[in-house]
Amino acid sequence: MNVRSAIHVASAAVFSATLALAALALTATPPATAAxxxxxxxxARAFQKYFTTKFPKLKLEDFVNGPYSMDEGMHRQxxxxxxxxxxxxxxxxxxxxxxKPFKNGKSFADCFPNGGIGIRQNxxxxxxxxxxxxxxxxxxxxxxxxxxxxxxxxxxDEMAALTAYMAFTSRGKPFDIKIPNDPRAxxxxxxxKQYFYTRRGQLNFSCATCHxxxxxxxxxxxxxxxxxxxxxxxxxxxxxxxxMGTISRRFTTCNSQIRGVPLEPQADEYRDLEYYLSYVSNGxxxxxxxxxx
Amino acid sequence: MSVIRTSILSLAAVLQxxxxxxxxAASSEADFKAAxxxxxxxxxxxxxxxxxxTVTAAAxxxxxxxxxxxxxxxxTAQSKEAEALAKASIYQATSEKQAWKALEIR
Numbered sequence: 001m002n003v004r005s006a007i008h009v010a011s012a013a014v015f016s017a018t019l020a021l022a023a024l025a026l027t028a029t030p031p032a033t034a035a036x037x038x039x040x041x042x043x044a045r046a047f048q049k050y051f052t053t054k055f056p057k058l059k060l061e062d063f064v065n066g067p068y069s070m071d072e073g074m075h076r077q078x079x080x081x082x083x084x085x086x087x088x089x090x091x092x093x094x095x096x097x098x099x100k101p102f103k104n105g106k107s108f109a110d111c112f113p114n115g116g117i118g119i120r121q122n123x124x125x126x127x128x129x130x131x132x133x134x135x136x137x138x139x140x141x142x143x144x145x146x147x148x149x150x151x152x153x154x155x156x157d158e159m160a161a162l163t164a165y166m167a168f169t170s171r172g173k174p175f176d177i178k179i180p181n182d183p184r185a186x187x188x189x190x191x192x193k194q195y196f197y198t199r200r201g202q203l204n205f206s207c208a209t210c211h212x213x214x215x216x217x218x219x220x221x222x223x224x225x226x227x228x229x230x231x232x233x234x235x236x237x238x239x240x241x242x243x244m245g246t247i248s249r250r251f252t253t254c255n256s257q258i259r260g261v262p263l264e265p266q267a268d269e270y271r272d273l274e275y276y277l278s279y280v281s282n283g284x285x286x287x288x289x290x291x292x293x
Numbered sequence: 294m295s296v297i298r299t300s301i302l303s304l305a306a307v308l309q310x311x312x313x314x315x316x317x318a319a320s321s322e323a324d325f326k327a328a329x330x331x332x333x334x335x336x337x338x339x340x341x342x343x344x345x346x347t348v349t350a351a352a353x354x355x356x357x358x359x360x361x362x363x364x365x366x367x368x369t370a371q372s373k374e375a376e377a378l379a380k381a382s383i384y385q386a387t388s389e390k391q392a393w394k395a396l397e398i399r
Contacts (some may be wrong), residue, residue, distance in 0.1 A: 036394075043398075051396045197393040199385060202346045202378070208396050259343040269343065 013028060036184045040279055043193070047280040051228040055185070063229035064287040070216040070223055073151075078291070087164055087237040090244045094165030097158060102147040108162070111143035120170035122288050124275050125178065126185040133188050133271040136163055137246055154265035155252065160235040160244035160289075167234065167288030175232060175286065179277040192276030195269050196227075200265040201260030207273075231278050233290030240293065247274055261287050320369035325360050328372035332356070335379035344386035349378040 051063060055070070062069040068078035085091075099105045109115040113269065123136035134142075140162055141151035152158040179185050199206045207227065210219065215226035222240075235246045245253070251270050252262035263269055320328075332353060339345045356371035 046398050193397070194393055197396045198389045199393070200344055200389070202381075204346050204385065206393065206396060212396070212398060256347060259347045261340075261347055261350065263343060 001193060016262050038190050040186070040189055044280045044282055048228060048283075050193035050212070051226050053122050053213075055226070060283070061285055063226055064232040064284050064290075066225035066230065066233060066290070066292060067084075067216075069182065070226075074223065081291055085237070085289075086239075087235075087244060090161045090164045090235075090237065091168055091289060093158075094161035094163070096169075097162055098165050102144070102149050104147050108109070108143055110142065110148070111139070116166060117169045118173060120167045120288070121173040121176050122178075124189060124271065124278060126180055126182065126275070127181055128180060128185075131184045132268065133192075133275040135247070135266065135274050138246055138266050138271070155249035156241075156243060156245055159253075160246050160249075163235045163246055164244065164289035167286055170286040171288075172285050175278055175282045175284055177275065177282055179279060188272045189276055189279065191269065192272035192274070195273045196276055201255065201258030203258040205258040207254065225292075227277065227280075229281050229284045229287075231274065232281055232284050233287045233292075235288060236290040236292045238292045244277055303328070320365040322360070322365055325365045325368040325372060327358070328369045328376065329353070331358055332372045332375035333378060334377065335376050335383065339379050339382040342383060342386035344382050346378055346382045349375050349382065352378060 048060065051059070052060060055063075058069055065075075065078065068074050100107050109117075113119055120136065123139070124133045126132075127134045136152055137159055140159065141154070144151055152162075179189055196207045199209070210224045211227035211230060215224050217224055231247060234250065235244055236250070237244050241249075248265035248270065251273065252265060255262040303320075315384060336349050336353065339349070351372050352375035356368045356375060359365075360368035360369055
């Protein structure tokens with residue numbers, strides 16, 4: 001039962017003297033739209049069905065390869081790129097950074113379950129103590145700060161290297177994002193969904209304008225990636241950036257490109273957006289770090 | 294891509310109307326200050342809605358630069374453009390509170 005229905009039922013219980021009247025109130029409840037009803041599992045099914053129907057030749061796991069899965073020629077380019085992947089230097093740097101002890105002798109491994117190895121697919125998660133979504137990038141900087149180290153920039157360099165290494169240790173593991181039975185978690189998920197579909201910026205684009213309505217089509221010289229599996233490949237080396245970028249970089253630059261002022265990296269809205277987008281890609285394998293044109 | 298085109302066109306229409314109402318008479322420093330304050334207030338409101346536009350910030354910066362050079366006609370015109378842009382971003386944020394639902398995959 002959705003929130004609106006629940007309010008109608010409650011009102012009926014208070015104000016009506018008879019069961020018949022309560023029943024009448026139930027039937028008089030206006031039909032709710034899907035957006036009013038928070039049902040993440042149903043959303044994920046509909047989301048995946050939309051893309052598999054739109055691209056019937058693609059296997060579900062192929063969506064994690066973004067634009068390279070949309071075009072045969074580009075797919076061949078990607079296979080060749082993977083022989084000498086452009087993210088390799090970042091991956092090596094990440095491995096080194098991850099193992100390097102902090103000044104207090106501890107390391108990143110002390111902050112994460114399983115020593116931080118093979119856990120990328122579980123991020124972001126909803127922290128019931130904090131009442132908010134915690135992303136991997138946020139958890140890495142919190143780990144540094146808890147151990148007396150300065151946080152890294154969220155958008156590239158060290159943060160991209162660390163998340164590249166952690167993603168690499170999870171390659172092939174399916175996204176397994178959980179939404180606990182906590183109204184705050186559902187609200188965070190819903191906020192993320194709302195952010196994803198909300199038009200913004202002078203160009204009046206939402207995330208969905210490019211990544212739901214137009215995947216596989218070109219915007220200038222680029223082939224747009226499908227939203228399904230988009231975050232599985234993060235972080236990415238982008239030729240356009242001549243370097244690596246994190247999820248924070250992707251979100252903020254998307255906002256700038258549509259002439260919207262980006263929010264600060266790891267703003268609640270971006271954390272919720274990552275939660276939503278990751279959840280609806282549950283079951284698809286982690287493929288990061290990735291490379292994109 | 295027709296959805297995108299329609300959206301850009303409707304925004305462009307809003308901006309053209311705003312541009313057409315620019316003052317034709319010579320502007321004073323006081324005119325600029327009033328126009329700039331109105332633009333800043335509107336942009337602040339857009340900020341509270343978490344929906345500022347980069348072009349609004351650029352128009353505000355251009356207005357300030359023109360005022361520093363003593364060109365109050367241009368400074369006032371740029372301020373009015375910034376205000377129109379900020380108001381469009383407020384309208385967008387407000388209407389999208391419900392409109393986003395129409396795009397959802399169901």
